[in-house]
Amino acid sequence: MLLINDINKTYHSEEGDEVLALSDINLEMKDKEFVCFIGPSGCGKTTLLRIIAGLEKPDSGTIILHDEPIKGPGPDRGMVFQEYSLFPWRTVLKNITFSLEMKKVPKSQREDTARQYLELVGLSKFADSYPHELSGGMKQRVAIARALVNDPKVLLMDEPFGAVDAQTRNRLQQELLKIWERDKKTLLFITHSVDEAVYLADRVVVFTSRPGRIKEIFKIDLPRPRDRTSVDANVLRERLLSSLGAEMKNTID
Amino acid sequence: MIKPQKIFIIAIVIGLVLLSGCTAPPEEEEETTGFGELRFGYQPSTHQIAYMTADAKGWWLEDLESYGVTSTKDFLFPTGSPEMKAMLAGEIDVAYVGATPPLSAIDQGLDAKIVAGAQVQGSDLVLATALPYESPQDLKGLKIATFPPGTLQDTVLRKWLMDNDIDPKEDLTILGMGGADAKTALASGNVDAVFLPHPSPTIIESEGTGRVIVQSGEMWEDHACCVVLVTDALIRDHPELVEQIVRTHIRATEYNIEHPEEAAQIFADDIGVSYEIANKSIHDWDGTWVTDPSIELNTTLEYASVQYDLGYTDKLLTQDDLFDLSFYNKIMAEMVEE
Amino acid sequence: MDRGQGTKKRTLELASIATAIVIWEIVARIIDIKYILPSFTSVVSAFIGLVQDGELYRDIMTSLNYFVLGIGLAILVGIPIGTMMGWFKSIDRAVDPIIEMIRPIPPLAWIPFAILWFGLNKYAAGFVIFVGAVFPILINTYTGFKNTPKVLVESGKVLGCVKNKDIILRIALPSALPSIATGIRVGMGVGWMCVVAAEIFGVSTYGIGRKIWFWNDLHHMDMVLTYMLVLGMIALIIDRAFRYLVQVWWLKWQSGVVV
Structure with missing residues (x-):
């Protein structure tokens, strides 16, 4: 269980202006739940994800994962960034073993484990390649494997497929679902795409723009595997879009 | 295949060369009328x-x-x-x-x-005050500053050292420099001796940093x-x-x-x-x-x-x-x- | 195809060098004053003579000795200071004004103090080379660390690399390596230029720079030119060798980035 209690976060710009990024965020996530965050740019959803990851501290409020309050980054939470975040000086395999090295897992063991995850994302052939030799989609698959190898309870993903083309994106979504169904991690996924949210999530959390608040939570109880073109999916997309649409308008005003 | 541009460039270079060759010996011209x-x-x-x-x-x-x-x-x-x-x-x-x-x-x-x-x-070998000297052998292993290679001091010093069975390349270090630099080097302890024409030896003695041990006439008479x-x-x-x-x-x-x-x-x-x-x-x-x-x-x-x-x-x-x-x-x- | 291109390029390079040599020889013969411009053939024969009696080898080794001393020290000093300044803002603020005051001083201006502090020996020469090389290394290390992508640091933190020491050694340092390599390369270039100057004041009877001044004192300009060309060739060899090593061993993870 991941509990987000009364999170508030204000940014101070260098000119002394204050921007309220997150206001009174409360959310409860069940284990193995797949939750998507969606909202206009600058609504604070990335900030919330970073607070959960431990990369930023809230002004007030707590995050509690399995009865433990979060104080900083930890192995119980994996993260996949929007930008390509592989270490360019390490081979694919060595990127995946990085967290195991930090845990002082013996070399042969960590390479075996890493190879299993590389297999899982279908890139066994590229174990000894360097990141610059991979396509964008492949890089994000390696990043997913790298986050999973640590066996975290929660996987945080910040628009991981934002930079790849539509076709690759569909394939990556399917693969992600396959992994999620196999490993059953709690998955927190930020997206800009209503389609992506409806295809992937158990619940979709819609954020308001500045200050970032939770506006609405949609439960997506479509049976899996889902059909992107089903009538129910369409109805959900419409509802989501109109909820979001109001928000987009607000930002423009 | 030589490209036309290349021929052009070469032609220019050769042209410049010939030009400079023609204008090279100007020396006497101004000396013909009067001096x-x-x-x-x-x-x-x-x-x-x-x-x-x-x-x-x-x-x-x-x-x-x-x-x-x-x-x-x-x-x-x-x-x-x-x-x-x-x-x-x-x-x-x-x-x-x-x-x-x-x-x-x-x-x-x-x-x-x-x-x-x-x-x-008229040149003297001047040794740092603190160092002992009895014979040329005492100079082995020392650093001696004198005028640069090919100067009179360098030549006389090397010949004298060789006459005394000291190899100027292996047994000691001869550093070539001007007189002012050599005096500074001796005063700061960076060299042990200097071999310089007058008045430098007198100046060094008056400053107390060294003493004359051999005069060049003793090294090589006249x-x-x-x-x-x-x-x-x-x-x-x-x-x-x-x-x-x-x-x-x-x-x-x-x-x-x-x-x-x-x-x-x-x-x-x-x-x-x-x-x-x-x-x-x-x-x-x-x-x-x-x-x-x-x-x-x-x-x-x-x-x-x-x-x-x-x-x-x-x-x-x-x-x-x-x-x-x-x-x-x-x-x-x-x-x-x- | 590829090979054909390479051969063509190589042929052009050789043709260019050959042309330069022919022009040099012609010009030298037209001028016909050997101390104004020694001919190519006289330089070649001087070079062969120097190689044969082993003099050149000893000179090169002497100069390389100073060079290694200076560059080694520059690396040992430049990288840690650059790292600290690039990583810790407070150290940057404290040290930067001092660096910026010393950096513009030409390395050769340090010669008098080099002699006073170290004496007329290889350490003084090494020091002058050090002064020339240390700033490019320091500044590039600093830039490399400062420009470590934030996302890599955060990835590391999320993956369990949280201690400052670990982040510096495992993330910032490898990320800064291309920049550090550039710094070392530039530093070696500047350092090598300082070799000639460091040898003017005569810390030894050997050394490439020393021999330039030695033969200059004797007006043997063919020898001066020979040593000048040796100086250039060695700089070229050092630079190429370093680039090769860096690309093959050190930074092979980089795609097509020329250091």
Whole structure:
């Protein structure tokens, strides 16, 4: 269980202006739940994800994962960034073993484990390649494997497929679902795409723009595997879009 | 396949080369009518006071005016090496210089001859005060600063060391530098000894940083030191001018020998040391002012042989390469007649 | 195809060098004053003579000795200081003004103090080379660390690399390596230029720079030119070798980035 209690976060710009990024965020996530965050740019959803990851501290409020309050980054939470975040000086395999090295897992063991995850994302052939030799989609698959190898309870993903083309994106979504169904991690996924949210999530959390608040939570109880073109999916997309649409308008005003 | 652009570039380069080749020898042109400015090179040493005396008394211009010299200009050099470089570059006509710097320069293509002697001996080996000295063997392992390779001091020092079974390349370190740098290096303890022409040894002793242990006359009796060198162009185009230069040099040298105190004063004023130092230097040194080039002939030829052996010169230089005794001999013959 | 291109390029390079040599020889013969411009053939024969009697080898080794001393020290000093300044803002603020005051001083201006502090020996020469090389290394290390992508640091933190020491060694340092390599390369270039100057004041009777001054004192300009060309060739070899090593061993993870 991941509990987000009364999170508030204000940014101070260098000119002394204050921007309220997150206001009174409360959310409860069940284990193995797949939750998507969606909202206009600058609504604070990335900030919330970073607070959960431990990369930023809230002004007030707590995050509690399995009865433990979060104080900083930890192995119980994996993260996949929007930008390509592989270490360019390490081979694919060595990127995946990085967290195991930090845990002082013996070399042969960590390479075996890493190879299993590389297999899982279908890139066994590229174990000894360097990141610059991979396509964008492949890089994000390696990043997913790298986050999973640590066996975290929660996987945080910040628009991981934002930079790849539509076709690759569909394939990556399917693969992600396959992994999620196999490993059953709690998955927190930020997206800009209503389609992506409806295809992937158990619940979709819609954020308001500045200050970032939770506006609405949609439960997506479509049976899996889902059909992107089903009538129910369409109805959900419409509802989501109109909820979001109001928000987009607000930002423009 | 050579591209047209390339041919074009090559053509331009060759054109420039030919152009520069055509304009290369301009030297004599300005010297045909009258003479103009006569340019001297000298060094801040008591060895060369003759130049300074003639200059201070206005004798150069006075004696040379009738040969078309309208003015004189002098350049002070720390050692003979840059002085010879300046002569190679055509910047000076007459040089008061040690007997050896002209050797490598003449070997490498300088057209000039020694027409008069200036002085023999007159350099001292000065050891840091704290170091003991009984024989040349005590110098092994030390650092000795002297004038750069090819200078008189460098040559005399190396020969003396070799005469005493000390290999100047392996047994000790000889560092080539100017006199001021050498004095600083000794004072700061960066070298253990210096071998320099006067007045440097006297200055160092007065500052208390070192003491004279060997005079160059002990190293090599009556070794040639400074000479008067003039360019072949001057000898060829203005022989009577060269003859007068030698006469004036004799006049100044004889005056100095008769008036050493005044010579010291002239030196002190010219170089900027105190009169006391200059006077003491002239008293203490083992040097002698001379004018006859033949006094310096034999040791200079020995230097030539040493430098040839050291690989400093490509060929063994002979008397004909280095000396033109005719001016001095002519003057002496006339004096005998009178 | 590829090979054909390479051969063509190589042919052009050789043709260019050959042309330069021919022009040099022609110009030298037209001028015909060997101390103004020694001919190519005289330089070649001087070079052969120097190689044969082993003199050149000793000179090169002497100069390389100073060079290694200076560059080694520059690396040992430049990288840690650059790292600290690039990583810790407070150190940057404290040290930067001092660096900026010393950096513009030409390395050769340090010669008098080099002699006073170290004496007339290889350490003084090494020091002058050090002064020339240390700033490019320091500044590039600094830039490399400062420009470490934030996302890599955060990735590391999320993956369990949280201690400052670990982040510096495992993330910032490898990320800064290309920049550090550039710094070392530039530093070696500047350092090598300082070799000639460091040898003017005569810390030894050997050394490439020393021999340039030695033969200059004797007006043997063919020898001077020979040593000048040796100086250039060695700089070229050092630079190429370093680039090769860096690309093959050190930074092979980089795609087509020329250091």
